[in-house]
Amino acid sequence: MTVTEPAGIADRGDPATAALAVQNLELAYEVRGVPREVLRDVTFQIRPGEAFGLVGESGCGKSTTAYAALRYLPDNAVVQGGAVLANGVDILKMSNSQLREFRSTQASMVYQDPVQAMNPALKIGRQVAECYQILGQSKSEAMASAGDALRRVKIADPVRVLDRYPHQLSGGMLQRVVIAMALTGDPKLLVLDEPTTGLDATVEAEVLDLVRELRSETNAAILLIAHNLGVIRSMCDRVGVMYAGRIVEEGNAQVVFDNPEHPYTKGLLNAIPRQGVRKTDRALFTIPGNLPLIGTPLPTCVYVDRCPLADDVCRTQVPPVVPVGEGHWSRCHHIDRLAQITEPDAQITEYDIGTDNVIQLNGVSKTFRQRGHDVPALVSVDLGFHEGETLGLVGESGSGKSTLAKTLLGIHSPDSGGNITLRGREMKSKATDRIAESTRAISMVFQNPDSALNRMWTVRRILKRTLTKLTDVQGAEADRRVEELAEAMRLSPRHLDMRPRQLSGGLKQRVAIARAFAGSPDVVVCDEPTSALDVSVQAAILNLLANLQNDERTSYLFITHDIGVVRYLADRIAVMYLGRIMEIGSTDVMFSEVNHPYTEALLSAVPSVDGEAENRIPLTGEIPSPANPPSGCVFHTRCHRVIEGLCEVTEPEMQEISPGHRIKCHLTIEQLSVPVEIKESATLATLAD
Amino acid sequence: MSDDVDVPLEGDPTGGVAASEALATEAIPEAAVVGVDASTERKQVRKERRQLLLRSPGFLFGFSILVMWVLCAAVPSWFTKWGDNEVVRVDGSVIPRVSPRADAWFGTDKIGNDVFARIIYGARPVLIVAVTAAVLAVAAGTLLGLTVGYFRGWVDEVIGRIIEALLSIPVILLAIMVLTTLGRSQTVIILTIAVLFIPVVTRTVRSAVLAEAQLDYVTSAKLRGENSLFVMTREILPNVTGVAVVELTVRIGYAIFTVATLSFLGLNAGDSSAADWGRDLGKQYDTIQAGQWWAAIFPALAIALLVIGVNLVADSLDRVNKS
Numbered sequence A: 001m002t003v004t005e006p007a008g009i010a011d012r013g014d015p016a017t018a019a020l021a022v023q024n025l026e027l028a029y030e031v032r033g034v035p036r037e038v039l040r041d042v043t044f045q046i047r048p049g050e051a052f053g054l055v056g057e058s059g060c061g062k063s064t065t066a067y068a069a070l071r072y073l074p075d076n077a078v079v080q081g082g083a084v085l086a087n088g089v090d091i092l093k094m095s096n097s098q099l100r101e102f103r104s105t106q107a108s109m110v111y112q113d114p115v116q117a118m119n120p121a122l123k124i125g126r127q128v129a130e131c132y133q134i135l136g137q138s139k140s141e142a143m144a145s146a147g148d149a150l151r152r153v154k155i156a157d158p159v160r161v162l163d164r165y166p167h168q169l170s171g172g173m174l175q176r177v178v179i180a181m182a183l184t185g186d187p188k189l190l191v192l193d194e195p196t197t198g199l200d201a202t203v204e205a206e207v208l209d210l211v212r213e214l215r216s217e218t219n220a221a222i223l224l225i226a227h228n229l230g231v232i233r234s235m236c237d238r239v240g241v242m243y244a245g246r247i248v249e250e251g252n253a254q255v256v257f258d259n260p261e262h263p264y265t266k267g268l269l270n271a272i273p274r275q276g277v278r279k280t281d282r283a284l285f286t287i288p289g290n291l292p293l294i295g296t297p298l299p300t301c302v303y304v305d306r307c308p309l310a311d312d313v314c315r316t317q318v319p320p321v322v323p324v325g326e327g328h329w330s331r332c333h334h335i336d337r338l339a340q341i342t343e344p345d346a347q348i349t350e351y352d353i354g355t356d357n358v359i360q361l362n363g364v365s366k367t368f369r370q371r372g373h374d375v376p377a378l379v380s381v382d383l384g385f386h387e388g389e390t391l392g393l394v395g396e397s398g399s400g401k402s403t404l405a406k407t408l409l410g411i412h413s414p415d416s417g418g419n420i421t422l423r424g425r426e427m428k429s430k431a432t433d434r435i436a437e438s439t440r441a442i443s444m445v446f447q448n449p450d451s452a453l454n455r456m457w458t459v460r461r462i463l464k465r466t467l468t469k470l471t472d473v474q475g476a477e478a479d480r481r482v483e484e485l486a487e488a489m490r491l492s493p494r495h496l497d498m499r500p501r502q503l504s505g506g507l508k509q510r511v512a513i514a515r516a517f518a519g520s521p522d523v524v525v526c527d528e529p530t531s532a533l534d535v536s537v538q539a540a541i542l543n544l545l546a547n548l549q550n551d552e553r554t555s556y557l558f559i560t561h562d563i564g565v566v567r568y569l570a571d572r573i574a575v576m577y578l579g580r581i582m583e584i585g586s587t588d589v590m591f592s593e594v595n596h597p598y599t600e601a602l603l604s605a606v607p608s609v610d611g612e613a614e615n616r617i618p619l620t621g622e623i624p625s626p627a628n629p630p631s632g633c634v635f636h637t638r639c640h641r642v643i644e645g646l647c648e649v650t651e652p653e654m655q656e657i658s659p660g661h662r663i664k665c666h667l668t669i670e671q672l673s674v675p676v677e678i679k680e681s682a683t684l685a686t687l688a689d
Numbered sequence B: 001m002s003d004d005v006d007v008p009l010e011g012d013p014t015g016g017v018a019a020s021e022a023l024a025t026e027a028i029p030e031a032a033v034v035g036v037d038a039s040t041e042r043k044q045v046r047k048e049r050r051q052l053l054l055r056s057p058g059f060l061f062g063f064s065i066l067v068m069w070v071l072c073a074a075v076p077s078w079f080t081k082w083g084d085n086e087v088v089r090v091d092g093s094v095i096p097r098v099s100p101r102a103d104a105w106f107g108t109d110k111i112g113n114d115v116f117a118r119i120i121y122g123a124r125p126v127l128i129v130a131v132t133a134a135v136l137a138v139a140a141g142t143l144l145g146l147t148v149g150y151f152r153g154w155v156d157e158v159i160g161r162i163i164e165a166l167l168s169i170p171v172i173l174l175a176i177m178v179l180t181t182l183g184r185s186q187t188v189i190i191l192t193i194a195v196l197f198i199p200v201v202t203r204t205v206r207s208a209v210l211a212e213a214q215l216d217y218v219t220s221a222k223l224r225g226e227n228s229l230f231v232m233t234r235e236i237l238p239n240v241t242g243v244a245v246v247e248l249t250v251r252i253g254y255a256i257f258t259v260a261t262l263s264f265l266g267l268n269a270g271d272s273s274a275a276d277w278g279r280d281l282g283k284q285y286d287t288i289q290a291g292q293w294w295a296a297i298f299p300a301l302a303i304a305l306l307v308i309g310v311n312l313v314a315d316s317l318d319r320v321n322k323s
């Protein structure tokens, strides 16, 4: 299926002078003796100093492309054709010593998980210094350089960080260290594969700021891979959209995201909950079908099986590369018909939300004992859920969201004093002590379906066991119910006899949701249920959750990092910080009225596909340790509106600024409405303690 | 032996290559037709794993060695015309200490027994004792590891300390102490080795269980009100059987070595003239000084070959398990 690159791909200048020029790259992975094609005729160029983004569903070949750019390929990779030029030299043809030289002085890579990039047994200092020793520095010189390197990535006290082990640092700090290591030798090309995926939005924003700054400082070319399209938009000059190992559209990042010219790009963008769309407005756009398995012989247009515009021409003729603007092209027959792909119709759905609280938390606190210290992870939380309501819960990692969920579920017992009631009746604090009715009433959808489903059980067994355990339905009746349940989740009957590993991420999450609904619960706790999924799959899962809620009048406690998602699904939003609810209000008022300073900062951190947020408020430093919370208002150490003399002394009361909208802050609405000035010095990363 | 090979193939929790391919199948009933039926797919995965094993030279070599020894243990008379304790007579006269030659491939020993016949007959006692002891140790260690790994708390602390203490004393020393006190019937030897191996098996299984117990499916089971016995035996156990099977093969290797060492020291079961590699080595090694190397070297080689065979199989199983 080799197609020589047709004329029309934007002329980006002489490949010999590009920082990276991937040319007609064809690559396969050998699996059980058979080479299976992964990259098909991939061609793109990154000019010196340019940032190029690569987007597409997981499994489409983004990371393979990144690895190929540095020739960090796994043993079973077979390059079947093409070239990867760095400054005109084909790295696929380099000898091993040339390659080592190239990697230590010309190019480096940052992976998704900083923890795996570091040796857990060695101190940070030793590992960073090693990079300089490879470049020929003496031990003491290298140690000094290591300190400078950390200063360069905006770490406030390098000396202390150098003296720590990787596990003693937060993810954001560790990723800074990894970036510092990648910068030794001043690479001309920096490849970043999902560098911020595991991080909180606020930390992500800081790391991205750093990369942006380093880029203007070093003029390095950047290849950035991210599944968050907003990140790509805010970071990259140009973007390539990849599908099934082929780049289907390439162009200026802003232009592509504002005016996509390929059905796939358009589908991806439509699937994201954005521009303030709510579940009451319309369903989310989904891309039906699946990415083809690696190695399947592909039809003439790679996207034909899932494209709403596909016709006979697409099935018989290879789509041409069509220039659609300055340096912008798309590989499609029917660009003129793109307007036919529309978002789902606006369809006002009234979600019927009851007025009584199904579940009510009254003054619930949770204190962990850790090495002789009290760690208050929840502090006097009052919260109620109405029937059929979605309560969104946001906040940085470590703010206590999961602890709240686990306390509600009875995995943790709360401190004495508070209580949790189910329809007015107090529940036992431990799940094992609860009566059957309470056990049935609350269920959970976990973040990671691989962890949440038993690998050795079939889907049928998982669902049936839960059903028979939680309800009176038994025997053949249970079998029938399991099939109905699967159908309601749009699982096909053949999936019932599979085990989790045979299912994709989206399917596994559907099984997990089916299990959560097996007992017809009153409340379902969803802990970041879509954060491990691609946007197209996420959209389908969110639609499913919205529909189920509408049919069953279930309440959700929905924990998420994604502001777009929470805005789409939630009826009310609560913001947590250090175990306290700082702000709570209906979704509409949260996005229209003034916010708590913490919420303000959280909202401003989100990189959006719709364009740059005007004014990012940096959250200085890391979240303080709950073992040792700041005095007065717990947020005062990071607050950009702090009132000296008051906030660090007195803890503010919850104040109701409009019906149902409450804020825990000393400031008045008028004071909160004044725009903030941002001080530049506020971007150094400090250790938490 | 073939049972040992099949179990981890079915029980493998990691999914191996199939997982990466299933990655891309998102739920859309319309697309369902493209997939294959679930059980066919499972069979396919199992078949591919078996092929992976059969293509590994290490596994094939190790497995052939094991088959050979198991045959020797089962039907020694197929391989030699001599009994294990029967002196070789040529034209009616005993011929002790002859070097390897056409009518005595491995020579004869001090007494005049055929060394080759002693090797063939020696496979049975060592295999019976080692395999039984390892199976018992792994069964008990798995149960114990499951319990302490799941409940943690003080039971775990206490048992953990005991295990550490036991692991710090060489197994052989303990075995010698026990066997000299309790006598040395085959049952006592088997039980002693089994008991001495339990701590290390417990430790391996416990750490696998600890990792499993962290996973959300365990939380989910507790949330729907399952009791501990159910969670341990139905939810967690199937996910650690792969580890237990690999542990079994590894333990068989160590058990062989332990049995041989004990017999070398004279602590073997059965009648003192019966064929036994360890003891033959122990009794005959002084003949080496007289230039008569064969009576001692061949038993030593037999032990080594069996241990190598077991280890090769263990390694390949472990690798396929992890791939």
Ligand SMILES: Nc1ncnc2c1ncn2[C@@H]1O[C@H](COP(=O)(O)OP(=O)(O)O)[C@@H](O)[C@H]1O
Binding pocket: A368, A369, A370, A375, A377, A395, A396, A397, A398, A399, A400, A401, A402, A403, A404, A625, A626
């Ligand atoms: N079992 C535990 N023991 C000690 N501290 C804990 C435990 N679980 C959570 N914490 C602490 O409680 C705080 C809140 O954690 P968590 O609820 O997981 O936050 P989030 O869900 O927002 O990431 C964190 O500082 C965390 O370290």
Ligand code: SF4
Binding pocket: A263, A264, A301, A302, A303, A304, A307, A308, A309, A310, A311, A314, A319, A331, A332, A333, A334, A335
């Ligand atoms: S060529 Fe046809 S099938 Fe392919 S993306 Fe364009 S319209 Fe869709």
Ligand code: SF4
Binding pocket: A597, A598, A633, A634, A635, A636, A637, A639, A640, A641, A642, A643, A647, A652, A664, A665, A666, A667
């Ligand atoms: S009380 Fe003070 S420190 Fe706390 S959020 Fe309000 S202004 Fe900031």
Ligand SMILES: [Mg+2]
Binding pocket: A397, A398, A401, A402
């Ligand atoms: Mg959490």
